[in-house]
Amino acid sequence: MRTDLDKRKRARRKKVLAVISCLMAVVLVINGWFIIRTLVGKGGASDSTQSQPAERTPLKSIEADVFSDQMIVMDLTHNKVLFKKAADEKTRPASLAKMMTALVVIEHTEDFDERLKIPHDIYTYLNGSGIAVAGFEDGERLTVEDLLYGMLFNSGAECCLTLARHTAGSEAAFVKMMNEKASELGMKNTTFGNCIGLDNPACYTTARDWMRLTRYALKNEHFRQIFTSYTYEIKPTNKCDETRTIRNAAVRRFGNDRAGVFGGKLGNTTQAQLCLASIAKIDGWEYVCISMHAQRTEEHYNPHVDDARTVYKQIAEKLKEQE
Incomplete structure (x- = not known):
């Protein structure tokens, strides 16, 4: 068993x-x-x-043959100046001054939906002067937001003067606020004589100073929103029954060949010549170009725009070479 x-x-x-x-x-x-x-x-x-693709390296510099007498280009993402030409030479800001006007208004405004009436005497001053306006009517009531867009999109002098009075009580008092802001930002070679940017012995700046202002202003979300928008709708007012659409004149000036540009402000006076502050996004990185005192010729009607397009395209090409 x-x-x-x-x-x-x-x-x-x-x-x-x-x-x-x-x-x-x-x-x-x-x-x-x-x-x-x-x-x-x-x-x-x-x-x-x-x-795996090689990691991109921020550019150290670029070279460019430009029309503008004063110019500076910065890699905003990496806080690096890539190009400069007579960046510390004094010049007139023209309507670029409205960037400071807008910034001061934004920093001292709580209710952007408040409606303001454009004073009659402003049009008495502007009519026949040749000063750029946004096209709003005498006595029209618009929101602070409407006026800010009208000022930065279309260089509306009526918008500047209305907002300056509302913010500080008078243009003179407002200009004092502009100069105080310039001093606060370290713009040592900049002073303002009016809120519009008209040629004035007391109104001058440099490309480097304007880059300093632009960098600071773009950190303000409200300013950036306006500066980088392409269209804006103005709802019916006491003077207009229809909704009006206005467009960013600086971005429009680039036409179909924007080279990454998505925001900007134009300027033009006799002494300042043609000026442009613009921002572009190239391969995910942001770049700012300040071009000042560019003279129009028969061959180059928009030399300030041509200069910005040139440097932005060169940046794109140099980044592509790293691929």
């Missing part, structure tokens, strides 16, 4: 061992299949590593 019992025990052990062996074989096969599938899916560990 013991012999038969031993035989049965040995038989059971063999069956158990056989089952365990089969299970181990199945596990090994499954593991091997997953390993092969992973390697095939990735193309192999070494192939995956080799296929």
Whole structure:
């Protein structure tokens, strides 16, 4: 009986061992299949590593032959000046001054939906002067927001003067606020004589100072929103029953060849010549170009725009060379 019992025990052990062996074989096969599938899916560990693109390096500088007498270009993302030409030479800001006007208004306004009436005497002053206006009517009631867009999109002098009076009580008091802000920002070679940007012995700046202002202003979300918008709708007012759409004149000036430009402000007076502050996004990085005192010729009607387009395209080409 013991012999038969031993035989049965040995038989059971063999069956158990056989089952365990089969299970181990199945596990090994499954593991091997997953390993092969992973390697095939990735193309192999070494192939995956080799296929990754090289990381881009911020540009150190660019070279450009430009029409503007004063100019500065900055990589805003990495806080690096890439190009400058007579950046510390004094010049007139023209309507770029409205950027400071807008900034001061924004920083001292709580209710942007408040409606303001454009004073009659403003039009008495502006009519026949040749000063740029947004096209609003005498006595029209518009929101502070409407006037800000009219000022930055279309250089509306009526918007500037209305907002200046509302903010400070008078243009003179407002100009004092503009100069205080310039001093606060370290714009050592800048003073303002009016809120519009008209040629005035007391109104001058430099390209470097204007870059300082632009960098600061773009950190203000409200200013950036207006500066980088392309269209804005003005709802019906006491003088107009229809909704009006206005567009960013600076961005429009680039036409279909914007070179990444998505915001800006134009300026133009006799002494200042043509000026432009613009911002572009190239491969996810932001760049700002300040071009000042560019003279129009028969061959180049918009030399300030041509200059900005030139430097932005060069930046794009240099970044592409790294691919």
